Amino acid sequence: MSRSALVTGGNRGIGLAIARELAAAGDSVAVTYRSGEPPEGLFGVRCDVTSAEDVDAAFDKAEAEHGPVEIVVANAGITKDMLLLMMKEDDFTSVLDTNLTGAYRVAKRAARAMMRMRKGRIILISSVVAMLGSAGQTNYAASKAGMIGFGRSLARELGPRNVTVNVVTPGFVETDMTAELDQAQQERILGHIPLGRYAKADEVARVVRFLTSDDAAYITGAVIPVDGGMGMGH
Numbered sequence: 001m002s003r004s005a006l007v008t009g010g011n012r013g014i015g016l017a018i019a020r021e022l023a024a025a026g027d028s029v030a031v032t033y034r035s036g037e038p039p040e041g042l043f044g045v046r047c048d049v050t051s052a053e054d055v056d057a058a059f060d061k062a063e064a065e066h067g068p069v070e071i072v073v074a075n076a077g078i079t080k081d082m083l084l085l086m087m088k089e090d091d092f093t094s095v096l097d098t099n100l101t102g103a104y105r106v107a108k109r110a111a112r113a114m115m116r117m118r119k120g121r122i123i124l125i126s127s128v129v130a131m132l133g134s135a136g137q138t139n140y141a142a143s144k145a146g147m148i149g150f151g152r153s154l155a156r157e158l159g160p161r162n163v164t165v166n167v168v169t170p171g172f173v174e175t176d177m178t179a180e181l182d183q184a185q186q187e188r189i190l191g192h193i194p195l196g197r198y199a200k201a202d203e204v205a206r207v208v209r210f211l212t213s214d215d216a217a218y219i220t221g222a223v224i225p226v227d228g229g230m231g232m233g234h
Contacts, residue, residue, distance in 0.1 A: 004066035005212070006059065008032045008049055008106055009076030011039050013175055014125065017201035018073055021209045027071060030062035034076070049076045049102030050094075059109050068117060071212050072110040074103040075125040077143070081136045092139040099143035104150065107165075111158060120163040121212045124151045125204075128171040128227040131234035144169075148223055155221035164220035166211050171227025174198045194229030 005022050009015040010031025019042055023029045030043045038044020043065050047058040062069055077099040080091040107122055114120030129137055130144035148167050155165040172178060172189055178198060181189070190196055204226045210216055211224070225231050 003027045003070040003212075004062065004068060005029045005071035005073070006032070006062050006069045006106075006110070007073040007075055008047070008058075008102070009034075010042070010073075011036055011044065014170060014173060014201050014204050015073070015075040017205040018075065018125075018208045021202065021205035022071065022073075022212065025209055025213075027212075028066035030058075030066060030069075032058050032076065049105060050097050052105050055102075055105045055109050063113075068113045069110055070114070070117070070119060071121045071123075072106060073123045073125065073208060074106045074147075076102055076106075077125070079137070079140050081140065083136050084138050087139065092142075095139040096143045096146070099140070100146040100150065103147055107150075107154060111154075111163065114163045115158065115161045118162045120158075121216075122151075122154070122158075122163065122165045123208050123211050124165070124167045125208075126151075126167050126169045126223070128169050128225060128231040130169060131231050151223075152221045159220055164211075164216070166216075166219060166221070167223045168204065168207055168211070169223060169225045169227065169231065170199060170204045171225070171230040172198045173204060174200055192230055193227070194232065197228065199226055199228060 005027045007019045010019040011033035019029045019031045032045050032047035034048050045058040045061045047054045124147045126147045127144040129141045151165050151167040
């Protein structure tokens with residue numbers, strides 16, 4: 001039976017791969033995007049997750065199109081990399097507002113209907129950087145680490161209503177950005193990955209699809225790495 005799903009930041013990269021994977025599994029998928037155009041074949045809603053009004057409107061439109069949202073993937077995120085001593089306060093707070101507080105806005109809006117329905121799946125897309133840290137990414141790492149504490153606390157709150165909350169932590173993923181790195185940078189990064197390669201966005205998407213499936217009905221509060229072993233032991 002088709003379920004209503006909403007993926008934030010679903011017009012490119014990992015978010016788009018997740019949206020297409022859920023659609024291929026039979027779900028009715030809406031994606032949010034802040035700029036550009038909606039992806040072909042998916043119901044797109046323009047939304048800036050730093051605005052609670054935008055988030056409310058996006059859910060309203062998704063619900064009008066596909067019914068009450070049963071699956072939410074909080075994927076929208078930004079980076080503003082800079083060493084701490086040169087990082088402006090806005091560079092820190094804006095990344096947290098998008099990545100972490102944005103996930104709070106999305107999850108809070110989703111939880112209302114899920115609690116009434118007594119079912120639902122919330123997946124937060126964090127990062128291996130949340131556990132490892134990364135020089136020049138104190139803002140990004142803080143936002144992604146915060147998602148883990150937020151997600152696990154939310155899992156305890158919503159579990160009695162049969163709503164699961166899980167966190168996926170991708171490592172380096174094949175994107176246009178990683179393709180532009182020079183050979184020395186590529187070799188340095190790959191040297192830290194036991195499997196010796198980047199992830200494909202589809203590999204992250206399939207883990208998300210599993211977490212929305214009946215097979216994962218008893219999994220909640222989990223932090224699942226998709227990082228080729230890069231974060232092993234953390």
